[in-house]
Amino acid sequence: AQSVAQPxxxxxxxxxxxxxxxxxxxxxxNPYLFWYVQYPNRGLQxxxxxxxxxxxxxxxxxxxxEFNKSQTSFHLKKPSALVSDSALYFxxxxxxGDSWGKFQFGAGTQVVVTx
Amino acid sequence: xxxxxxxxxxxxxxxxxxxxxxxxxxxxxxxxxxxRQTLGQGPEFLTYFQNEAQLEKSRLLSDRFSAExxxxxFSTLEIQRTEQGDSAMYLCASSLGTSxxxxxxxxxxxxxxx
Numbered sequence: 001a002q003s004v005a006q007p008x009x010x011x012x013x014x015x016x017x018x019x020x021x022x023x024x025x026x027x028x029x030n031p032y033l034f035w036y037v038q039y040p041n042r043g044l045q046x047x048x049x050x051x052x053x054x055x056x057x058x059x060x061x062x063x064x065x066e067f068n069k070s071q072t073s074f075h076l077k078k079p080s081a082l083v084s085d086s087a088l089y090f091x092x093x094x095x096x097g098d099s100w101g102k103f104q105f106g107a108g109t110q111v112v113v114t115x
Numbered sequence: 116x117x118x119x120x121x122x123x124x125x126x127x128x129x130x131x132x133x134x135x136x137x138x139x140x141x142x143x144x145x146x147x148x149x150x151r152q153t154l155g156q157g158p159e160f161l162t163y164f165q166n167e168a169q170l171e172k173s174r175l176l177s178d179r180f181s182a183e184x185x186x187x188x189f190s191t192l193e194i195q196r197t198e199q200g201d202s203a204m205y206l207c208a209s210s211l212g213t214s215x216x217x218x219x220x221x222x223x224x225x226x227x228x229x
Contacts, residue, residue: 004157043119043220044208046219090158101146101216102171104160105157105159107155108157
């Protein structure tokens with residue numbers, strides 16, 4: 001079984017400050033990890049993924065995430081947040097051993113960036 | 116590439132009625148997924164198609180739910196005898212065939228059962 005925890009329902013940050021959204025996961029095997037963003041009444045938009053290799057992955061819109069195997073974490077970061085980054089962020093995991101590739105999503109973290 | 120599209124975007128129905136949603140994936144994607152998202156939660160997996168074959172169904176998919184993907188192109192999700200608990204956003208996603216690819220999501224169909 002696989003699971004994802006996003007411990008914070010909401011993260012508040014001032015524009016220009018660093019943004020971190022936390023994610024921890026549990027899978028029986030090795031994970032593929034993903035971050036998505038959702039704007040109101042919209043579908044999910046892909047930000048970045050960790051498959052293998054360098055633990056620091058860079059994605060769209062200046063976001064990056066660091067895979068930490070020992071802590072089973074995959075936190076999303078952005079050095080300088082923008083008001084337009086205000087949205088709902090989802091972490092997702094899939095087990096490499098799952099042939100069908102279905103995702104397990106966290107409950108989401110609402111990011112609020114204030115001017 | 117026009118992305119994943121879903122129709123309708125919103126559906127209001129009375130309890131007990133049947134509803135059908137359509138998803139058109141990205142044209143070269145052979146994998147198609149349906150998810151359900153309720154308020155305050157992340158998407159929950161419902162079912163998966165590889166080409167026209169439905170290969171996995173979640174326990175969330177009761178016998179009132181049925182999904183098809185004829186000819187491996189668009190997919191439909193039907194809910195029979197809708198209940199208020201079916202009210203949710205229904206999301207469709209597609210991806211390429213290898214296992215490490217991200218899924219691309221459509222805008223979703225928001226179902227309200229009154």
